[in-house]
Amino acid sequence: MTQAFRIENVGLINRDKKLSFKFNGKTYFGYEGDTLASALLANGVHLVGRSFKYHRPRGFFGAGVDEPYAVVQLYRNGETEPNIKATEQELFEGLEAKSVNCWPSVNFDIGAINNFLKIFLPAGFYYKTFMWPKSFWYQIYEPFIRKAAGLGVASTKHDKERYEHKYEYSDLLIAGSGPSGLASAYAAAKNGAKVILAEDKPRFGGTLLTSDVNIGNQSGKDWAEGIIAELKTMPNVVVKNRSQIFGYYDHNMLVMSEKVSDHLPSTKKYHPNKRLWYIRAKEVLISSGSIERPIVFGNNDTPGVMLSSAAKEYLKVYGVLVGRRPLVFTNNDSGYETAIEFKKHGVDPVVLDSRKNPESEIIDEAKNLGINIKNSYVVVAAQGYKKVKSADIASISEDKKQLGKMENILCDCICVSGFWTPTIHLASQSGNKIKFKEEIDAFVPGQSKQNEITLGAANGVFSLEETLKNSFKAGSELSKKITENDIEIAIPNVVEKKSSQHDKFWCVPLPKGKNYKRFLDFQNDVAVSDIEIALREGYRSIEHVKRYTTLGMATDQGKTSNLNGLQLVSEIENKVVPAVGHTTFRPPYTPVSIGAIVGREVGKHSKPTRKSPMHSWHEKNNAVFVDAGVWLRPRYYKRGNENLFEGSKREAKNVRTNVGVCDVTTLGKIDIKGPDAAELLNRVYTNAWLKLPIGKARYGVMLREDGIVMDDGTTTRISENHYHMTTTTAQAANVLSHLEYYLQLVWPELNVNVVSTTEQWAGAAIAGPKSRDLLQKLFPNSDVSNEGLPFMGYIEGDLFGVKARIFRISFSGELAYEVNVESDYGNFMWEKIMEVGEEFNIQPYGTEALSTLRIEMGHVAGSELDGRTIPYDNALEGLVSKKKDFIGKRSLQRSAFTVEDRQRIVGVVPLDKQTSIPEGSHLVKDDKAPLPNPKLGHISASCWSVEYDNPFSLAILKDGKNMIGQKLFAMSPLKNKVIPVEIVSSHYVDPKGERVRS
């Protein structure tokens, strides 16, 4: 198939490499170096989608990041991605894309009926209409809107692509590789500064690729290529194409998305799809250029109406004619440059200039080429539905209010230039106070808040000579401040044609009796009439007008519509534009893939996975693991076809009858040393610590200053000034920070050091009536009798040549010990315990059995210490010293904490002794009471008591102290359960605690 609109020997594409691709199911050909847009245009395809609200046919409007229409669904290597701009997507072999916003097809679109109903779809239509009746929203409106609108479909499959994050520091970060970017980068690089130069397009050079200028006796394009080639050889310079700086954040941090693989048929092995760069720069130079503005006229959204700069870019970069009978509609000299390019390539354009008699070198050149120019002429309306076929044109009075007689002229495209809008998004994001510049009818950066400077067209400077001069100077001076080098750079001479003043004209009036839609925002279908309605209805703030009409709220963020919208509001309101103000620019400048933002933190990498030194043993012995914070812990060790319930019951029962061993490495451990260590503990814990003897452990509870329990655990006095603190697995990091806070900020006079030793020790809890017999065999040289190692005692022992710490502490309520060895010996310790324990019928037990054992003993854990309970609530008030002060003590006097019927931990047993109570169930007096049924308490933890062989739960219950023996209902609407229960003591098993002391 021929590419009917491709012309010979023009452009920067590689004609030796032909590529095939599919659009809406049809196969076309293009060349390497094409974008999807340029390749489609080369094939004469202008219809690419349907508009968002009215489903009008849409073509190409721009040639890059500013494109409001040509958003497609892309298919690449078995994946699909929505919201891709065809003007940015580079062509690759086998690319497939589809139109969005059209159903069932781009040529026949049901939603286009909205176009004929447009009188019913004015500004705020969605707000007004779909509000009522409310019940219609979910069933009728939302599904309809969802089906008829949208910018593509997100894939529901797992994304196979990989995304990377990179952190980088630079002296200068330069956004954009046009003339100002290149000049400033070059000067700074010569001074030895560390420079990052970022370009969002595949090709460096910006406007130099398309403009007819000379720099240093070369074409602008050749000069740009020379500079880039030299920068690439310099070790202090990073030059990145396909890289969009999309966000400017606090303290000169900018974020850039580098498209590493999107231009290839598939991502190379070991390469990411995209790389997100977090760049902290000392100085930021914004050389992001400018975007051409449209002029507003009737049916200005018809395919074939596009920016004149885009038409020029398609021609000069891609060798593509966007039409063979172009009409150029301009209010400044830029339109002439496009017309001249058409003429040079054998196509006869007609130029309509809204100005009366402009004079400049460019206009003279156009005249000399014999181009047909009509002054004081405007396009009133484009004609044609799926493509421009002709234009209604008319002369216009000098005050731009009166149109002359309408004529119709045949054309197949209309190239519009309404002058230039500096791209100030990054400057604005940085906190720069942007200001309106009358001469160019646009905003430019003003007072900087951070270390940024804006150069060239982005700063409203459109002369190349001035831009280069300023940019070399800026690069040089900013880098000199950092490197103290001052290499002089000769500024090359510049040949460019001088322009004349543009016309302050942006919207063609409606002719009498005509009601053409004149669009401001092409992506969201916001027309002049919508803004008029919003203002009539009383909206004044530009931020409100924006939200009510959705002007500038589409994925292009109003790159081509914002200023014309402001012009319109200012005209109707009879205010100047700066008085209307501007809406806020927020990151990202262009849409960024969620994958790039997430980076590698997905799936298993979303958080670190911590494993104990015994992990491989657990794996080999059929452990079923559970996430405990960032740790993986055995939940139970599966035997045969056992399920969780059966397995954990067997393990818990074995602890109660024989002996079990549990991996408790994950417990937080903090080493505390120093002469004031006891004093610190005494202030941190609620109970007394000053008299703890060496070789003894003590259970402690710590509070936050607001009186809420923060954590619990045992701390052991290893030697005179050395303590070993344990915390719960979940609170380990917080407790360390908490101790450091008080030691560094509140009581710096205390001579104590704290350090985490969680990872230095492997821990095994040995629990059960036979645990002492086992321990004696593990440590034959130690006295582990009840006298030698009493409850809460501590000794050091020799475990077959390995130094071990032995604590007599119990979480299960049984006679129990905890053995710690250095982590590297963890597996050795575990295997020895299993081997020696065999004769005592030892079994390993997981977290489920661990929970069962502690619940039926009434020991509190994380589900009771949930950040809402005080010591009394957990029946821990006996540990609260009345004599000494400690963190949070004063809060315990708060009236809510001392009321008679304060909540308190209780045990809960179902009356039928059969039905397990779901955790989180509410306890109520009357299961039939009208909603909201007053809640008396909640179930914090549930288990199957192995001691009594029936369900047992713990609950935090209002006035729990006086509720023992009461009958209540446990209700779980989520599980649809109502269970009659009896309240019992939380100490369900061994209430006197005799076993641990046996």
Place this chain on the structure above:
Amino acid sequence: MLYINCPHCGMRSQNEFSYGGDASVKRPELNKELSDQEWDNFVYNRKSLRGKHLEFWQHISGCRQWIKVERDTATHEIFKTFKADEEVA
């Protein structure tokens, strides 16, 4: 993301730090008789002001030191950072 000058380590990104609240609040001395109001002021009541604010941060992924940072809550400008025991001028 803020760029914080840890007085012990130098310029580091905010994601190495954790926030620790208003540094102008002083914990009452231990064993001191306090009215409910005085204790509430220490535990709960904060000015939450707009502008210059002295606050605690901990360099949690670095030296683990608690430091004081003088920051503008509206503009995020950081004027100065101090070691824990350094007097704020």
